[in-house]
Amino acid sequence: MTLPRRAHPRPLDIAAGRIDLSHGGGGRAMAQLVDELFVAAFDNPALNQRNDQGAFEVPGGRMVMTTDGYVISPLFFPGGDIGSLAVHGTVNDVAMAGAVPLNLSAGFIIEEGFPLADLKRIVDSMARAAKEAGVPVVTGDTKVVEKGKGDGLFITTAGIGLVPPGVSISGDRARPGDAILVSGSLGDHGVAVMSKREGLEFDTTLVSDSAALHGLVAAMVAAVPDLHVLRDPTRGGLAATLNEIAAQSGVGMLLHETAIPVKPEVRGACELLGLDPLYVANEGKLICICDGADAGLVLAAMRAHPLGRDAALIGHCRTDAHAFVQMETALGGQRVVDWLAGEQLPRIC
Amino acid sequence: MKYIDEYRDAALARSLAAAIAAEADPARTYHFMEFCGGHTHAISRYGLEDLLPAGVRMIHGPGCPVCVLPVGRIDAALWLARQEGVTLCTYGDMLRVPGSKRVSLLKAKAEGCDVRMVYSTADALKLAQALPERQVVFFAIGFETTTPPTAVALKQAQALGLANFSVFCNHVLTPSAIAQILDSPEVRQLGTVRLDGFIGPAHVSTVIGSAPYEYFAEEYRKPVVIAGFEPLDVLQAIRMLVRQVNDGRFAVENEFARAVTRDGNTKAKALVAEVFELRKTFEWRGLGLVPYSALRIKEAYAAFDAERRWAVPQDSVADNKACDCGAILRGVKKPTDCKLFGTVCTPENPMGSCMVSAEGACAAHWTYGRFRTAGGSNDG
Numbered sequence: 001m002t003l004p005r006r007a008h009p010r011p012l013d014i015a016a017g018r019i020d021l022s023h024g025g026g027g028r029a030m031a032q033l034v035d036e037l038f039v040a041a042f043d044n045p046a047l048n049q050r051n052d053q054g055a056f057e058v059p060g061g062r063m064v065m066t067t068d069g070y071v072i073s074p075l076f077f078p079g080g081d082i083g084s085l086a087v088h089g090t091v092n093d094v095a096m097a098g099a100v101p102l103n104l105s106a107g108f109i110i111e112e113g114f115p116l117a118d119l120k121r122i123v124d125s126m127a128r129a130a131k132e133a134g135v136p137v138v139t140g141d142t143k144v145v146e147k148g149k150g151d152g153l154f155i156t157t158a159g160i161g162l163v164p165p166g167v168s169i170s171g172d173r174a175r176p177g178d179a180i181l182v183s184g185s186l187g188d189h190g191v192a193v194m195s196k197r198e199g200l201e202f203d204t205t206l207v208s209d210s211a212a213l214h215g216l217v218a219a220m221v222a223a224v225p226d227l228h229v230l231r232d233p234t235r236g237g238l239a240a241t242l243n244e245i246a247a248q249s250g251v252g253m254l255l256h257e258t259a260i261p262v263k264p265e266v267r268g269a270c271e272l273l274g275l276d277p278l279y280v281a282n283e284g285k286l287i288c289i290c291d292g293a294d295a296g297l298v299l300a301a302m303r304a305h306p307l308g309r310d311a312a313l314i315g316h317c318r319t320d321a322h323a324f325v326q327m328e329t330a331l332g333g334q335r336v337v338d339w340l341a342g343e344q345l346p347r348i349c
Numbered sequence: 350m351k352y353i354d355e356y357r358d359a360a361l362a363r364s365l366a367a368a369i370a371a372e373a374d375p376a377r378t379y380h381f382m383e384f385c386g387g388h389t390h391a392i393s394r395y396g397l398e399d400l401l402p403a404g405v406r407m408i409h410g411p412g413c414p415v416c417v418l419p420v421g422r423i424d425a426a427l428w429l430a431r432q433e434g435v436t437l438c439t440y441g442d443m444l445r446v447p448g449s450k451r452v453s454l455l456k457a458k459a460e461g462c463d464v465r466m467v468y469s470t471a472d473a474l475k476l477a478q479a480l481p482e483r484q485v486v487f488f489a490i491g492f493e494t495t496t497p498p499t500a501v502a503l504k505q506a507q508a509l510g511l512a513n514f515s516v517f518c519n520h521v522l523t524p525s526a527i528a529q530i531l532d533s534p535e536v537r538q539l540g541t542v543r544l545d546g547f548i549g550p551a552h553v554s555t556v557i558g559s560a561p562y563e564y565f566a567e568e569y570r571k572p573v574v575i576a577g578f579e580p581l582d583v584l585q586a587i588r589m590l591v592r593q594v595n596d597g598r599f600a601v602e603n604e605f606a607r608a609v610t611r612d613g614n615t616k617a618k619a620l621v622a623e624v625f626e627l628r629k630t631f632e633w634r635g636l637g638l639v640p641y642s643a644l645r646i647k648e649a650y651a652a653f654d655a656e657r658r659w660a661v662p663q664d665s666v667a668d669n670k671a672c673d674c675g676a677i678l679r680g681v682k683k684p685t686d687c688k689l690f691g692t693v694c695t696p697e698n699p700m701g702s703c704m705v706s707a708e709g710a711c712a713a714h715w716t717y718g719r720f721r722t723a724g725g726s727n728d729g
Contacts, residue, residue, distance in 0.1 A: 009693050021459075
């Protein structure tokens, strides 16, 4: 991968540095940790693609594999819980290669003292989500850590899937002229979760958008097999995800602020908290980048699916040596839509 | 969204921009400083520079509370966080600012210090009540907007007899900083920085009112227009400033009349006067020592003053020599004039204060505007 400029001006301080929360925020600090430590150490062609799943050839076709850890707080939130999220998130990471998800694994790290009733509620929800998605949990692992050594419950799921012939979706395939589509309104999940966070509780009718997207992806691939990029904008939101893709593909992007769907409730909560909806997490939305000429067909396929009803064309890719993600603001000015620096913390005034 | 969308209307913005272009004299340039980081952020986030004629230039002022806090005070907060039994809490933006050894409160937290983010002083008080075995220190920063809530917290702590709560006070005063800029040699004698007027603070002015700016308008013969933080507020204020300059007037005008009165919030001002007193001098990052520019906790509330409870270090720590934050905060230089900008100093690894908060001039230019100065072109 060649980045348009040196992405990380200062290398990781391995000798004296420590992990802080920004290394998990989905922004540039996390990208640096992944690049300079994990990818450098595990160095192999599938990983070096830097997608949310690794793809490799097996006898009979092309397979993808992915894994994801779930550490969400609180464990239960409007519209879901850590269990359903652990199924949806991993199914989605498989689906973002255009693959058909086949099986899941689930690892549980449980803190001593965790109520069994909560665990059952979470496992039942997980089972329900897996059944609805048609992707069974075929193996698992259970560990218990001493009280104080874990925050209630962490879940790790892995998933595998098969890529249909003729489909080649990857974050490095965006080209100038390609259309950028989103499957619906942004920021619902992050705001719904924040509304229940300790010290921040506020009332909202919003629920998380947490959902398995492989059905939507199948419908899109059926309409246009040659989709270039699919990715779900989870941590770091739309902004981080588009910057990842722009860097991977070496293209710039121009978005139109007025075309980006954001619910009024999400905008309102973000105003109040000093957040930008473009950086807020989603768990049931995808970004699709396809040839500009295919955009109409893909959009129609998305809108015909219940999880893509509010799909929208939000911008285009273009030639840009700096791989800037730029936006024409609602007022007609221009600005960069940058990575998030660290976690998105509320501004104070 | 009601009461928000009205102030972000694209058609109105275009007509205001057209009015500014029509009224601005093409034979001259206009240099206006927006004091507040909130205005800097609005200008960058909405791309307002693209709507202004070439002759109207905005200079980003020092009104970002996180940015003006000197390194020594951040080191002092880190020192407090490392004291046995201390839980240090503060507003979110403060957590990322690096101290002298590139350690931020976020990094201190990773090292094992108990550092918490709070959304309000009420949360800080609640924390002290919930953790009776800990000493909860609220790291208080900000201009006149955040000062009254700190005053309320101190009064409540006293009423509750909360022995484990204290405040590390770093509240600063807007008018003193404006005076310091206007008195700086670059503005007053050398004429290297032209300042034709100010966009006055929004939220700060809801507390202090518009009266304190009358002195600047009269003494320094500079127009001041107090403006809200929405993009249409900023454009309207620029239009009002252009008119004042064209007319040769220098008055305090209030664009933010929906929230700001001449006297401000008298209740809040009384609260602040009851709990705080002026410091003789206080160090500002970028501006140096500014006389009577900050507040300290009055003797009556000494029991809740972290600086009296602990021997908090009072060292002044110099900024990185190559860092131009000082000149940038005074409007003498632009972010891109600094050698560190975008090379070793980025929002992830801020060297100077202006890169720390999204309201700082450097962070705003890096995050939202760097395509303007990146060189090269795109095929749009």
